[in-house]
Amino acid sequence: MASYLVRRTFLMVLTLFGMSVLIFVMLRLVPGNISDILFDAAGFVDPKEKARLERDLGLDLPILTQYWHWISGLVQGDLGFAYVTEKPAIEEIAPRIPVTVKLAVLALIFSVVFGVPLGVISAVRQNTAIDYALRILSLSGLSLPSFWLGLLILMLFVRYFGFIPIYTDPPATLWKELALLSVPAAAVGFRSSALIMRLTRSSMLEVLRQDYIRTARSKGATPGSVNYDHALRNAVLPVVTIIGIEAAFLIGGLIVTETVFNVPGVARFLVEAVIWRDYPIVQNLVMFIAVVVVVVNFIVDMTYMILDPRIKYAD
């Protein structure tokens, strides 16, 4: 186990290093840099002034030197300066992470709380009216584009309640913030819950046909015990994998939801930073997302052991 953990940690570091190179190179392969964009915003380009700006921002340095500056700064906790606002990048990034994490956690709770039980019900009541209804619901969750669903929700709120649940002013308390974030969380969680529901259902259907389920039933175990203690525990492994993937996606992939609900989170900020070619922001944010994905995958792997003691990672 110990050597597995060491190997895994080494692989994580290697993956993050590869990611850093990839992010750095790809960002510089995209046509245009911050000076092009700043001049574009001003509606003109003066080659002399552009060259001066590139000099000021260090964009004229060799690419390896630029990479070294970034990585050595990152190791020391210096994320550099945001090009657009001319503030330390950490000041720009740090306040946005908690907003996205709260939204992602709420969305994940929504998707698991609805997705897993409804998936079980759908499997247990296979080919009944409730199963058909839940399957239609899950299909609609997967097929409704989240921007459309988000706008629909906003329109309904404005029409019937006379207010709009978007993030315009920072909420005064945590509860108010959670209440405000619950609407976009529901919008994005609806899609995730549909995915989890379908996966739980198919996984459960497979397990419910196993011999040991029949044995449990013949021994007189209650339906609840059969479904949740025996079947769900064995069916949940692929569901955990999907929850892990969704959790990682939710940290960086909420672009549309954050835009529609005007949530000042990481995903929307990242897109804006990419448009502005604000390299320090993009590099550090993508690295943050990469770390989240790698760590979540690691946690998922560890969870397998708890859920299924037969799984052992070799020493």
Added chain:
Amino acid sequence: MHNRRMALVAASLVGIVTLTTPAVAQQSGGTLRIYHRDMPPSASIHEEATISTNMPFMAVFNNLVMFDPKEKINSIDKITPELATSWSWNADNTKLTMKLREGVTWHDGKPFTAKDVVCTWTKLTQEESEKGDAFRKNPRRVWWQNLQSVTANGDHEVTFNLGRPQPSFMAMLAAGYSPVYPCHVSTRDLRTKPIGTGPFKFVEMKRNESIRLVKNPDYWRKGHPYLDAIDWRIIPNRSTRILAFIAGDFDLTFDSDVTFPLLNDIKAQAPKAVCEARPTNVNNNLIVNQEAPPFDNPKIRQAMLLALDRKAFSDILSHGHAVLGASMLPAPEGVWSMPKEMLNELPGFGDHTKNLAEARKIMEGLGYGPDKTLKVKVSTRNIPIYRDPGVILIDQLKKIYIEGELEPIDTPVWHAKVARKDYTVGMNLTGVGVDDPDVNFYENFTCKSERNYTGYCNPDVEKLIEAQSREIDKEKRKKVVWEIDRKLAEDAARPVISHNVENTCWQPRLKGLILQHNSIYNGWRFDDVWLEK
């Protein structure tokens, strides 16, 4: 055109109702809430050329003079004092001396003096090699090319020394783009936390979230501003921000953000909202690289000009509300537009069927026809307001045997690409900061201008541009301007397809806002605006 007339009649009725309604005393207090469409590139008005910066930050600064904010039409004849209390020209109109307001302080408490004026215009005119704490960008350097120096005569008087007479100089000083900057604050700070003498102090700008300004209690205009604060919330998604306005979250929309289809939604769901349609002084125009064969042949450019069906553009893009004109904004909002009868004589105006037949004849004369088409990429910026007219243009060019293929260019590289003339045919949008021929002609049509994307260079037109620029008599100047506009049209220099008209809306409790009808960049001081309780 019918819709436009209806809109003007409606606006007049609103005006009559306003005038006949008993005046209500202005009330102090309250926070004005406005949504912003995007993140301003910086807070430094002098360094940007976008209303995204101009609209929120104009309230932080003052100009020396400004267009009378009570008038809807900006004109040289209607300029009022701000930090300059009076001004006079010397006999040959080359020295403009201004007396400055005394007792004015910057938001950090330091006194405003003539040194600040000298400093601001020195930075705007100095060359790259002389720069110390320079502006990162200087998009309107061309405005001040006739300014030789600025001298301080003590602490409260300055003289602008011009190379030759230039009546538009006052108009450019009066533009929202010409605030006075403090000498003691770095250009970097002015980009991120500006300090001015204006009615509102800057508090914070959160990237992609908000901008907050609060009342300047020491504002030199006693009793103003009425508002306690202005809160800008940045909402990039248009549907969301329009819904938020309908829900009453905001008192004012971002300027010209409401298109005519969206106006119908607002009228249906927030019938009490006040909406005003006005030209943005932004025009759609056809750009053709005059150095790229076969478009170096003026006949092809002439045929393209004749093939344009301007009415179709207006009908499709803005429900017929866009206005047709030459390169200067058309009347009644435009001060310098040529008379309608003269406009109809220009190539490409008048009977479209006849024009199209003539365009085809030219192309056939050059050997093109249904069996031999001219294939070309039509470049445009990859955002809907550029792409949509680009698609219509391709459709119209087909009728003269030109087969266009849309080449959408990413926003970050669009200007750089057209400025280095790395395109053949393009669809472009041009905004004009001040409704004055100097601003439009020098920026877009002189041989050496950075924004002369087509490479058009006509020495005769250049001479006329200089001539109108130095002409003091407004009526005589107008005639030269019309002559230039006619020549530009005949040369197919950069055919203007239409001038855009859009809507701005506000809640009825917002009072004292007067939109400027020939420039979206002026009139955002907010010191006369108040909220009814």
